[in-house]
Amino acid sequence: MQIDARLQEGIDAHRNGNLAVAQDAYLEVLSADPNHADGLHFLGLLHFDAGHPENAVALIRKSLEQNARNAAAFNNLGNILKLSGSSSEALEAYARAVELEPRHKEAWSNINVLLRAATHNDDLLPILAEIVRLDPENPDAWHNYGLSLVLAGRKEEAADAVERCLEFGLDIWSDPVWHARVLCALGRQNRALEFLEQIVEADPHNEIARYQLAAVRGDDLDHAPESYVKTHFDKFAATFDDVLSGLGYRAPELVAEEAVTLAKSASIPFQDVVDLGCGTGLCGPLIRDHCVKLTGIDLSQGMLQKAAALKVYDFLVEGELVAFLQSDLPTRFDLAVCVDTLCYLGDLQPFMVALEKALKPGGILIASVEHLANTSWPEYRVDSTGRYAHTPAYLRRCAQAASLTLEKEKEVVLRHELGEEVHGLIFHVRKLSLNET
Structure with missing residues (x-):
């Protein structure tokens, strides 16, 4: 006793x-x-x-x-x-x-x-x-x-x-x-x-x-409703990192690798960077050393609270990314990264138009999407998971219509789900510099 x-x-x-x-x-x-x-x-x-x-x-x-x-x-x-x-x-x-x-x-x-x-x-x-x-x-x-x-x-x-x-x-x-x-x-x-x-x-x-x-x-459906995305990720925030860490989830790493390579080739950090749909901040720490100012935006307050705890973002904004890009921003961006956020948008044209406004001349977006094998129709499709996949041709067409250039794309495995590989694309979109306009 x-x-x-x-x-x-x-x-x-x-x-x-x-x-x-x-x-x-x-x-x-x-x-x-x-x-x-x-x-x-x-x-x-x-x-x-x-x-x-x-x-x-x-x-x-x-x-x-x-x-x-x-x-x-x-x-x-x-x-x-x-x-x-x-x-x-x-x-x-x-x-x-x-x-x-x-x-x-x-x-x-x-x-x-x-x-x-x-x-x-x-x-x-x-x-x-x-x-x-x-x-x-x-x-x-x-x-x-x-x-x-x-x-x-x-x-x-x-x-x-x-x-x-x-x-x-x-x-x-x-x-x-x-x-x-x-x-x-x-x-x-x-x-x-x-x-x-x-x-x-x-x-x-x-x-x-x-x-x-x-x-x-x-x-x-052209996109997932804001209320769905916010509710889904607020509920998911507590276990998000644990679940994804076990899925062989590589999208943040793959996008960050592209951004770091660009920064090293320029020999200077990006002045103004935005992480579109930053979630819990999986990408932010991987690119922080190559950014002077790093802003994160997400619809989910629960996700943003976890991102804030990392102390790598200079600014965090709660909001919808297209509306954010269209707003009266205090600065425009040299680099935008967007990791597995566009999978909740089917029609990407409004996003590309808003992006063109928000990028500085010569500014670049590096993003991931789920890959829909090239077909004449549809150019994007929502599946039973509630996520959209897009064709490379559609990405190119949306970029061109917004006066942007799709410069690079590569096929990747984003993660594993229910024992199966989920295939995606990592792509670059660039806004023309002043001497190209």
């Missing part, structure tokens, strides 16, 4: 941020009992909080040797491994947590994040299959089992599992629209439409579901 009381004192101090007092308590517990499972576990968490993840992993693994049925310890081990970049080991730890505690919500959430970024999950699939067999009323298990089957290429079984998720109702899911997107990808568009109609009927003001329904129906 004395050891337990001392451990609790350490836990209380730890929660209050007093790491020195917590450490003394944990070490006293372990001095009395060197194999105390909880003492090792919490000392491991303290080492992680103090910036020593290797020590944390070793201590929590030692704790699990003493108590191999501690689901919370497996989940915490998974968290540390994930943050340390060991995704496959993290997934194993989370899987062990839900084996031990099939309704462990946090572990299921962590599994979902990692699975959405995975390319395979051969070891996890049989575990999930057994969990849904033993606990068929577990919605989190069915959700991740369906995703696991997608990665395994077992599309019909995956679709059945995702449809099973729909039977649990709308209120249980934080993002029920996700299931509709997956059903579309698995060829069950009619069922996805029915489900989206249910969501909209139950919540007519759900902007995400309304836009998703329009996209799946194939409505004639």
